[in-house]
Amino acid sequence: MSSSEHQRYVIRVRGRLAPRWASWFDGMALVPQDDGTTVIDGPVADQPALHGLLRTISDLGLPLVSLTATDEPTHPWRRTP
Amino acid sequence: MVGPLLASKYRRPRRRPGTVDRPRLTAALDGARHAAVTVVSAPAGFGKSTLLAAWLDTLPTDAAAVAWVSLDERDDDPARFWTYVLTAIRDATGVGEEALELLASSPSTPSSTESALVAALNDVGGTDRDLVLALDDLHLVTAPEVHEGLAFLLEHRPPQLHLVLATRVDPPLPLARRRATGELVELRAADLRFTAPESAAYLNGPMDLALSGDDVAALDTRTEGWIAALQLAALSMRGRDDVGAFIAGFAGDDRHVVDYLAEEVLGRLPDDVRDFLLETSVLERLSGPLCDAVTGRDGSRATLAALERANLFLVPLDDRRQWYRYHHLFADVLRTHLADERPEVVPELHSRASRWFAGVDDVPAAVDHALAGGHVDLAAELMERAMPVMRRERREAELLRWVRSVPDEVVRVRPVLGLAFVGALAQASVFDTVDRRLADVEHAVRPDGGPWPAHAPPGLVVVDEDGYRSVPAGLEVYRAALALRRTDLDAAAAHARDALALVPESDDLTRAAAGALGGLASWARGDLVGAESAYVAAVAGLQRAGFVADVLGCCIALGDIRRTLGRHRDEERLYRWALALTDPAAPVRGTADMHVALAGVLIARDELTAAGEHLDAARQLGEHRGLPQNPYRARVAAARLCAARGDRDTALAVLDEAEQAYDSDYSPEVEPVPAVRARLRIRRGELREAETWARERGLSPDDEPSYLREYEHLTLARLLLARRDDTATALLARLRAAAEQGARRGTVLEILVLQALAAQARGDVPAALDALRRALGLAEPEGLVRVVTDEGTPIATLLRALTKQDPAYPSARRLLAAGTGDVPAPSALVDPLSERELDVLRLLASDLDGPDIARELSVSLNTLRTHTKSIYAKLGVTSRRTAVRRAHDLGVLPLRR
Numbered sequence: 001m002s003s004s005e006h007q008r009y010v011i012r013v014r015g016r017l018a019p020r021w022a023s024w025f026d027g028m029a030l031v032p033q034d035d036g037t038t039v040i041d042g043p044v045a046d047q048p049a050l051h052g053l054l055r056t057i058s059d060l061g062l063p064l065v066s067l068t069a070t071d072e073p074t075h076p077w078r079r080t081p
Numbered sequence: 082m083v084g085p086l087l088a089s090k091y092r093r094p095r096r097r098p099g100t101v102d103r104p105r106l107t108a109a110l111d112g113a114r115h116a117a118v119t120v121v122s123a124p125a126g127f128g129k130s131t132l133l134a135a136w137l138d139t140l141p142t143d144a145a146a147v148a149w150v151s152l153d154e155r156d157d158d159p160a161r162f163w164t165y166v167l168t169a170i171r172d173a174t175g176v177g178e179e180a181l182e183l184l185a186s187s188p189s190t191p192s193s194t195e196s197a198l199v200a201a202l203n204d205v206g207g208t209d210r211d212l213v214l215a216l217d218d219l220h221l222v223t224a225p226e227v228h229e230g231l232a233f234l235l236e237h238r239p240p241q242l243h244l245v246l247a248t249r250v251d252p253p254l255p256l257a258r259r260r261a262t263g264e265l266v267e268l269r270a271a272d273l274r275f276t277a278p279e280s281a282a283y284l285n286g287p288m289d290l291a292l293s294g295d296d297v298a299a300l301d302t303r304t305e306g307w308i309a310a311l312q313l314a315a316l317s318m319r320g321r322d323d324v325g326a327f328i329a330g331f332a333g334d335d336r337h338v339v340d341y342l343a344e345e346v347l348g349r350l351p352d353d354v355r356d357f358l359l360e361t362s363v364l365e366r367l368s369g370p371l372c373d374a375v376t377g378r379d380g381s382r383a384t385l386a387a388l389e390r391a392n393l394f395l396v397p398l399d400d401r402r403q404w405y406r407y408h409h410l411f412a413d414v415l416r417t418h419l420a421d422e423r424p425e426v427v428p429e430l431h432s433r434a435s436r437w438f439a440g441v442d443d444v445p446a447a448v449d450h451a452l453a454g455g456h457v458d459l460a461a462e463l464m465e466r467a468m469p470v471m472r473r474e475r476r477e478a479e480l481l482r483w484v485r486s487v488p489d490e491v492v493r494v495r496p497v498l499g500l501a502f503v504g505a506l507a508q509a510s511v512f513d514t515v516d517r518r519l520a521d522v523e524h525a526v527r528p529d530g531g532p533w534p535a536h537a538p539p540g541l542v543v544v545d546e547d548g549y550r551s552v553p554a555g556l557e558v559y560r561a562a563l564a565l566r567r568t569d570l571d572a573a574a575a576h577a578r579d580a581l582a583l584v585p586e587s588d589d590l591t592r593a594a595a596g597a598l599g600g601l602a603s604w605a606r607g608d609l610v611g612a613e614s615a616y617v618a619a620v621a622g623l624q625r626a627g628f629v630a631d632v633l634g635c636c637i638a639l640g641d642i643r644r645t646l647g648r649h650r651d652e653e654r655l656y657r658w659a660l661a662l663t664d665p666a667a668p669v670r671g672t673a674d675m676h677v678a679l680a681g682v683l684i685a686r687d688e689l690t691a692a693g694e695h696l697d698a699a700r701q702l703g704e705h706r707g708l709p710q711n712p713y714r715a716r717v718a719a720a721r722l723c724a725a726r727g728d729r730d731t732a733l734a735v736l737d738e739a740e741q742a743y744d745s746d747y748s749p750e751v752e753p754v755p756a757v758r759a760r761l762r763i764r765r766g767e768l769r770e771a772e773t774w775a776r777e778r779g780l781s782p783d784d785e786p787s788y789l790r791e792y793e794h795l796t797l798a799r800l801l802l803a804r805r806d807d808t809a810t811a812l813l814a815r816l817r818a819a820a821e822q823g824a825r826r827g828t829v830l831e832i833l834v835l836q837a838l839a840a841q842a843r844g845d846v847p848a849a850l851d852a853l854r855r856a857l858g859l860a861e862p863e864g865l866v867r868v869v870t871d872e873g874t875p876i877a878t879l880l881r882a883l884t885k886q887d888p889a890y891p892s893a894r895r896l897l898a899a900g901t902g903d904v905p906a907p908s909a910l911v912d913p914l915s916e917r918e919l920d921v922l923r924l925l926a927s928d929l930d931g932p933d934i935a936r937e938l939s940v941s942l943n944t945l946r947t948h949t950k951s952i953y954a955k956l957g958v959t960s961r962r963t964a965v966r967r968a969h970d971l972g973v974l975p976l977r978r
Contacts, residue, residue, distance in 0.1 A: 015337030018344075020421035024413075036335030058124055058249060060413060061307065061339055 006043035008070050009050065013038050013062040024056055037065055089366075089398035091169035093149030093215070094134040099287035099392060101279055103132060110136040112266040114145065114211060117259055118235060118244040122251050123270035125409050126309025129247040130217050132273065137215065145211040148173040151398070152218045153365070155445065158478030159194055159226040160184065166214070167201055174212055176204035179667065183705060186630045186669040194230050196670060196705030199237070203703075206239030219248040224478065228253050235259075274306030283308075288315040296328050303332045309410050313342035316392065317349070343414035346393075357384055358393070359423065362415030363430045363453070365446075366398060366406045374437040375430055428454040439463060444471075445479055452486050461491050461498055465544045468501040472508075473590075473626075480505035489521075494541050496522045497548035500555045507562055515563060523556055533583075547587070554584035554591050561598040573602035574611070581618065593622030597635055604642060605749040607788025610824050613642050629662050633671025634708050638748055640678050645751070647826025649863040653682045673699040673707040677715045684721050687866035687899050692722055712742035717757060725867060729765055736761065749789055756796045763796075763803050764871075771800045782808040786819035791828060798835055802842065810839050830859040831868055838875055846882065853879050861892040866899050894919075898973045914955055914973065921948045926965045926974055 016032040028042030040057075044050045057064055110132070113119035121129045130151075137147050148169035156162045163184055171177040180201035183193070205212055222228075232254050235244060246252055259265040275283065280301040284290045292300075304310035314331065318324050327345075334341055347355055360376045361367055369382025385405055389395045394411035398404040407415065419427065431454025438447035444467035451460035464483050471480055484502045492499045499522040503515055525541055527533060533553045537543040557580035564573035577599025584592045596619030603612035616639040623632045636659040643652040656679045663672045676699035683692035699707070699715055707715070716739035723732035740754040759774040780797045784790070794816055801809035813836050820828040833856035840849035853876075860869055869876055883893045898913045914922065924934045935945040949961075956973075958964045968974040 015340070016335055017337050018340050020417055021340070023420050024417065038337070055250075059409065060337075061124055061126055061309065061410060062337060 006045055008042065008072065009040075009044050009053075010066075010068045010070055011040040011053070011057070012065040012067075013040065013057055014065055015062060017062070021060075024060070025053065028053075038062075086165065086168060087404075089404050090151050090153070091149060091165055091172065092399055093137060093147055094130060094151075094396075095400075096135045096138045097131065100131050100135060101275075101283045101286060103135070103279065106132055106268065106272065107136045107139060109266065109268060109272070113213070113243055113245055114140070116243060116266045117238060117264040118246065118254075118256065119266040119268075120252065120256070121245070121247045121268045121273075122249070123268075123273045124249050126307055126312075127270055127273040128308040129273065132268075133215055133217070133245065133247055137213065140213065143210070145213055146173040146208075147213045147215065149215045150217065152216060152221050154221050155479065157222050157224045157227070158476065159191075159224060159230060160476065161478070162222060162224075162227045163194055163197060163230060166216070167197065170201060170205065170212065170214065174205065174208055174210070176208055177201045180204065182667050183670060190709075191226060191229065192709055193670065194226070195233055196707075198230060198234055199703070199705045202234070202237055202239055202242070205242055208241060211241050211243060213243050213245055215245040215247070217247045219246045219252055220250040225253075273308075275301065275308055275311060276306065277301045280306065280311060283311060284315055288319070290315060290318055290324065292324065292328075296325065299328050299332045304338055307338065309408065310338040310342060312392075312394070313339065313346055313411075317342055317345035320349075339410055339414060343411070343418075347414075347418060354384075354388075357381075358388075358415050359419040360426070360430055362407065362412055362419055363427065363450070364434060365449075366404050367395075368404050371434065371437050375433045377433075428456065430454070432456055432459070435459060435463070445476075448483065457487060457491050461487055461495055462542075462544050465495060465498040465501070465548070468498070468545070469548070472501065472504060477505065477508050481509050481511070492518070493521050493525060495543070496525045496537070496541060496552050497543055497545050499525070500552055500559075501548070503559050504555075507559060512563070512566065515559065519556055519559055519563075522552065526552060547585075550585045551588045551591050554580045554588065554595065557583060558591060558594045558598065561595065561602065565598060565602055570602045570606045574599055574606065574608070577602060577615065581615075589622040589626040593619045593626065593628075593631075596620075596622060600635070600638065600642075601747065601749075604638065604751075605789065607823055609642050609646055609788075613639065613646065616642065624662065630669045630671050630708075632662060633659050633669065633675060636671075637674055637678060637708065637710065637714075641748075641751065644682075645825050645827045647828075647830060647859060647863065649682060649685065649827070649865060653679065656682070668702055668706055670706055671708050673702040673704075674711045674714065676702070677707075677711060677718050680718045680722065684718070684725055685867050686864045687725070687870065689722060689725055692718075696722065709744045709746040710748070713739045713744060713754065716742060717752075717754060720757070720761075724761060724764075725871075729761060732761055733758065733765075751789065752792045756793045759796050760799060763799050764873075766803075768800065768803055771796075771803075775800055782806075782812045786816050788819075788823060788825075791816065791820070791825075795828070795831060795835070798832075802835065802838055805842060807843070809835075810843070813839060826859060830856055830865070833859070834869055834872060834876065837879055838872060841875060841879055849879055850883055850886070853883060857883075857890075857892045857896075866896060869896050870899055894973065914952060918948055918952050918955070919973070921945065922952055922964070922968055922974060925949070925952075925961050926968070 012033075014037055016036060017030050017038040019030055022028070022030045025040050025042070028040050028044075031039040031041060033039055040053075044053060054064070054067075110119065113136075121133065123129055137149075140147065148166070150156075150165045150169045152162070152165075156165060164181065167177050167181045167184060171181060177200075180197040183200055184197040231244075231252070234242075235254065238244070256265055260267070277298060281292075281294070281297045284292050284297055284300065300311065300314055304314065317331075318327055321327055331341065347358070350358070357372070357376060357378075361372050361381075364371065364375065367381075367385060369385060372381030372385065373379060385395065386402060389397060389402070389405065394408035395405045396408060398406060406412070431450040435447045435450035435454065435456065438444070438450060444463055448460050448463050448467075451457075451463060464487070480502075484505050487498075487502075492502060499518055503518050503522070506512065506515055506518075526538065537549055543549045557576045561573045561576035561580060564570075564576055577595045580595035581592065581599065584595060596615045596617070600612045600615035600619055603609070603615055616635055620632055620635045620639060623635060636655055640652045640655055643649070643655065656675045660672065660675045660679075663669055663675075676695040680692040680695040680699070683689070683695065696715065696719055699711075704712060716735050720732040720735040720739060723729070723735060736754060736758045740758070743754055755774055755778070759771045762768070762771040762774070775797050778793055780790075780793055782797065782801060784794060786794060794812065798809050798812050798816065801812065813832055817829060817832040817836070820826075820832060833852045837849045837852035837856060840846070840852060856869065860866070869880075877897060880893045880897050884890055884897065887893075895913075898919075920938060921934070924937060927934075929937065931942060931945060935942050938945070940948075953959060953964055956964050956967045958967050965974070
């Protein structure tokens with residue numbers, strides 16, 4: 001599947017998440033923010049993948065703050081190391 | 082069917098020590114005993130299961146039974162889901178065995194699930210205790226079929242049944258109405274959060290931390306009453322000297338609660354315990370032997386017991402402490418740390434788990450671990466070995482998951498697996514890749530299209546040698562199924578024939594599938610002789626393989642075919658044989674259909690009382706014992722019985738119901754209900770309604786005969802005859818030629834009767850008698866009555882003429898005696914004379930006296946008197962003289978020359 005079919009989502013959850021949790025959010029960047037939230041940012045293959053992502057967030061007990069679809073390309077430099 | 086059940090899944094958890102009493106919530110849950118459904122909806126770690134376990138412990142056992150199921154992802158399969166639920170109900174109440182058998186005996190379709198649910202609900206409705214059915218972790222089940230089944234359960238629940246659902250996601254059930262009428266009890270995250278007093282009770286009670294009010298308040302605020310977090314916090318604080326500093330540090334940090342605390346907990350554990358936790362975190366459930374195998378050490382059972390005592394998020398799954406699982410959130414944390422710290426060991430851990438599960442024959446779990454560890458070849462090998470059992474047990478959802486998990490390049494070198502995957506896809510009606518997959522399998526085994534090699538060519542992997550021998554026939558079976566799907570009947574029949582020629586002796590199921598597909602294709606093409614032998618092969622294979630419900634399903638088709646072939650006695654024998662296969666104590670689905678079919682045979686033979694008994698038997702078995710066609714077929718048979726008894730108004734109403742209930746179940750529609758109704762209209766003289774039907778169906782006397790429209794064309798011929806329209810004659814001649822060509826003697830018989838009537842209407846009595854004589858020649862050996870007598874007065878006149886020509890004509894006389902449906906009272910004997918009574922009557926018409934007649938018949942005078950009395954009663958007379966005269970009038974006795 002080409003990445004052009006993917007839609008980029010920016011998801012914000014409450015609580016800062018350590019980078020090791022990135023493996024739970026396949027291919028997305030975890031960016032802890034100064035306001036005590038974490039932004040999960042990256043391409044999502046399709047709607048089922050998005051719902052899977054939301055379920056992971058729910059399973060980890062992370063309160064969901066916002067979810068935005070955006071057409072802006074992902075900025076590689078925003079990825080955490 | 083779903084394979085072995087894990088008893089731990091339907092064992093209800095007991096109230097655990099170290100939990101806090103929550104009277105405000107258990108009091109709210111008491112409403113669940115009066116509500117239809119209770120939903121406990123909150124994210125992970127809010128104490129849903131613990132609360133339910135505590136509440137269920139308070140229920141008086143004499144008033145309420147409790148059925149509990151802990152669901153997991155694999156229950157996303159209706160067959161598996163309902164097997165667990167019905168097993169839990171049976172264990173809790175002792176009823177529902179029948180529902181389980183129904184579920185196991187038929188393929189998993191919405192209608193078979195509903196049948197089983199109806200049986201279970203009936204049973205539960207007959208018990209005198211309430212039944213609380215608790216489904217834990219319902220969010221793990223997402224299949225719409227399961228939700229539909231739950232909605233059905235809710236819609237048809239007896240008052241005893243109370244559903245309690247614990248879930249992280251609100252279930253897609255129609256609950257709004259129940260909320261409005263107060264039949265729904267809801268507890269949500271806001272209700273479940275620990276209040277500050279509950280937090281204090283927990284931290285200073287079971288956890289024995291002796292915290293100040295301010296410390297408790299700080300923790301409660303930081304965790305927002307989230308119980309899982311409070312638990313982790315308590316574990317982090319145990320044995321610490323600096324509890325105050327810990328709380329301050331925790332409260333002042335904005336990291337995710339679980340992330341922060343888990344690190345605290347894990348960081349303080351001894352290395353060997355930490356390693357054990359991380360390595361076993363790849364397991365969905367844990368036992369001592371399994372953990373030994375995965376970690377490569379001894380004594381895991383003791384370790385697990387120690388972890389449980391230390392309250393390290395280990396949940397026991399059974400009372401004997403054999404199986405555990407980690408608390409969901411804690412397992413997530415452990416896996417994250419494992420993947421982060423030692424990613425290289427993960428594949429090996431899964432591989433060990435896979436081997437252990439394979440060793441105890443839990444193939445699905447072995448496959449899951451093989452896949453999770455990236456060992457696709459191991460997974461494929463396990464799948465190939467397990468395929469025959471998995472398919473026999475119809476674990477369709479699991480199979481579909483397997484198909485999707487193995488990459489094409491792995492499947493391509495495994496023809497047996499490739500073919501089994503096609504079977505799984507076909508079962509699930511997912512056809513898009515099937516053509517390509519079939520071509521791949523054939524190309525792998527014989528790339529040049531030559532003969533089928535006896536052993537797999539080099540480069541291919543075959544684990545199941547029997548399966549390999551069935552590949553050529555299997556390919557043809559699926560090609561037949563695909564051809565049937567695109568209604569290419571010729572190709573379907575040809576592929577099915579090829580399959581039958583290729584199938585190995587021992588492979589009953591492939592032979593059965595080829596037979597049923599070929600039978601269906603031949604039937605729809607009008608090749609009833611070919612269809613008959615194909616279905617016979619299917620029935621034999623299915624019976625040997627032990628699929629009784631499928632045997633009964635094929636018998637419906639086979640019976641229809643034999644009837645059309647004019648083999649009514651073979652048809653009857655078939656149904657009685659099929660009924661004998663079923664266990665009367667636990668009748669499978671399809672039993673009702675056999676009774677309905679037998680009623681049809683008996684009506685044709687004018688044995689209406691016996692026919693009525695079989696229809697009653699079918700009704701008593703219940704609709705859930707019927708296959709998909711049964712609702713309409715039972716009604717058509719009931720309508721025919723009503724009509725045969727002269728109650729045509731009811732017959733018409735029942736036929737309307739039959740039309741509503743129609744389900745082709747993939748069979749050709751050879752006797753459409755509207756045509757059956759049109760015949761009844763014609764008989765009632767309502768020709769206008771019948772004409773409307775014929776116009777709507779686009780029927781014309783000039784149509785070319787085709788088997789699928791034969792019943793309609795014969796109905797049209799009846800309409801033309803009723804209208805005294807002479808085009809009937811030519812139409813009947815063409816229909817008869819086609820029916821004779823197809824060896825459809827049952828149809829030929831009906832046509833001959835109509836030809837007799839047509840000739841009579843033209844005034845051509847010799848032709849009429851000739852046709853009638855031929856018809857009787859076909860009807861008599863099969864014991865058929867109503868195909869002739871249903872035609873009423875005109876046919877009675879012909880029959881009388883026939884007996885005049887030939888007084889010894891046996892069946893004509895019997896048919897006259899049986900009465901003709903249309904002729905009003907005088908000539909119709911409600912209760913026909915028996916053969917013996919006819920003998921007596923014949924001698925009563927002679928000059929012999931009583932003792933002579935008794936001698937002639939070798940019976941006593943008393944017996945003769947009994948016969949005579951019965952004859953008088955049936956003829957409605959009181960003397961020998963009037964009896965003889967009436968018998969002559971009715972045509973029961975030939976007139977003396």
